[in-house]
Amino acid sequence: MEPHIEQLLNGPRGRRLCLELAMEMDQDIRIAVFHLGYDLDPGAGRSRRMLTMSPSGEAPPPPPEPTVNELAALITSLDLKGITNELVQKALERAVDTARYWQEPDGEDVLAAVSEIRSALAHVANGVLRTPAAESWTREAEVRQWSIDWRSAEDPAPLSGNPRQKLAEWARNQRAGEVRAARERRADIRANVGGEWWSIPHNLMQSTGQIPQGLDLVEDSLGWENATAIPVAGTGQILEIGTAADWIQLCREFPLNVTASRRHDWFRTTGRDGRWVIPDWEKASSRWDAVHLTVAGYLHLAGHALEVDPAEGTASVIAGWNPDTTFWLNDVVRESGEPRQHWLRPHNQDEWTLQG
Structure with missing residues (x-):
């Protein structure tokens, strides 16, 4: 093959x-x-x-x-x-x-x-x-991208900001959640308990390379019928996640233990029982301004248990990260000034339609 x-x-x-x-x-x-x-x-x-x-x-x-x-x-x-x-x-x-x-x-x-x-x-x-x-x-992140606001044109909102503050808050919550899960959750790996299963912080500014394709490439979608696509431009050090080695290296450099908080959910989805880590995104921001998951990387890696450190028995999962999506870890992205686009998908219809 x-x-x-x-x-x-x-x-x-x-x-x-x-x-x-x-x-x-x-x-x-x-x-x-x-x-x-x-x-x-x-x-x-x-x-x-x-x-x-x-x-x-x-x-x-x-x-x-x-x-x-x-x-x-x-x-x-x-x-x-x-x-x-x-x-x-x-x-x-x-x-x-x-x-x-x-x-x-x-x-x-x-x-x-x-x-x-x-x-x-x-x-x-x-x-x-x-x-x-x-x-x-395999297309890498481009300077010009689109941020998606899942609201109608009548409900405009500014771009998400303050990444440093949000990353600090995310990191505190992750560590607190890990301590709480270790104390409260049952040891039985097959117990019907769960909680946070994402491997990325959702409160950060994120963008996608292609519209309208990016409107449909959304995991765990809530069935939105309105979307405002906001043209943005960002620069800086952008890490491309296209292979297992890319993700594994990031986890090795900036490991965050999430075993207690993820083990039940990720056992169900991967069948693996062991120690789990994800990148500590707050610490990763000291080196990288943004991280982009290519479509190829998504198809190869998402939902798969990726061995990080055999000696320590750690693995990781890319979960909750849409393909061709960039997460901005530092304040280096701005609305470009080009016109926003307003898209509509009427109830029970498959196609998005550009308005105006």
Whole structure:
């Protein structure tokens, strides 16, 4: 398997993108994934139910269940000529939208990690990585970006500021939360407890490189229907997170222990029980003005347990960080003065529309 394909399929979100694309391109694949994903879902029969009904109102006999090998054969025989940038973008949006780091992966994520399906998805990954859309995934942070305010044009707000104060507050809260979790949470790793699962501070100024694409690449979205895209410009020392080594080095240089506060949630999402660290963003700001997660880095790394220090048994997770998003650690970004853009997505519609 080619290194770039292997790298994409090593990531839970990368595998999900390939699976979503295969479903978009073939209805038989969609049906098979629906059934197999349901069977593998941790909420099957409880939080997730499958209902079937015949025209007569009686439940029909269940159809023959597809097998993993049958699905793998469908995927490997998929004609890749129909792949478009639009389909890849939609699959990326679905991969982001279905990310969850506070509970077990859903059935489709579990299915994509099954060895037979993962091997079959190499066929799809090969087609994906040849598209112009994928070529942009390694794009680094540019000077001109967009900050998104999830409110309407009638409710304007200034850009988020005071990063030093906010980072200090974040660091205090993290350390206090860690002490509290160590004292109060049950030792049983499978206990039904949880809390903060993010690996980045959300109270900082953040920006994205592309609009309207960035409006749809949001983890754990709240279903916003209004967005104001604010043109910004920032300079300084920007760290690019595109590989596991980038994140691991940052965690090694500025480690912050979050084992007690993250272990239950991150065990559920990764299956790993051990010590956890994230970057101490307050200390990292002494070296870096901003940190940017590329789309490729997101697909390879997000939701995956990344070994930081084998000797100490520490690992880390990138969680809650949208692809192609820059977090500004220092006060080096300003609104550019170009016109703000106001976008609307009416209820139950998929597309954002530029207003005015």
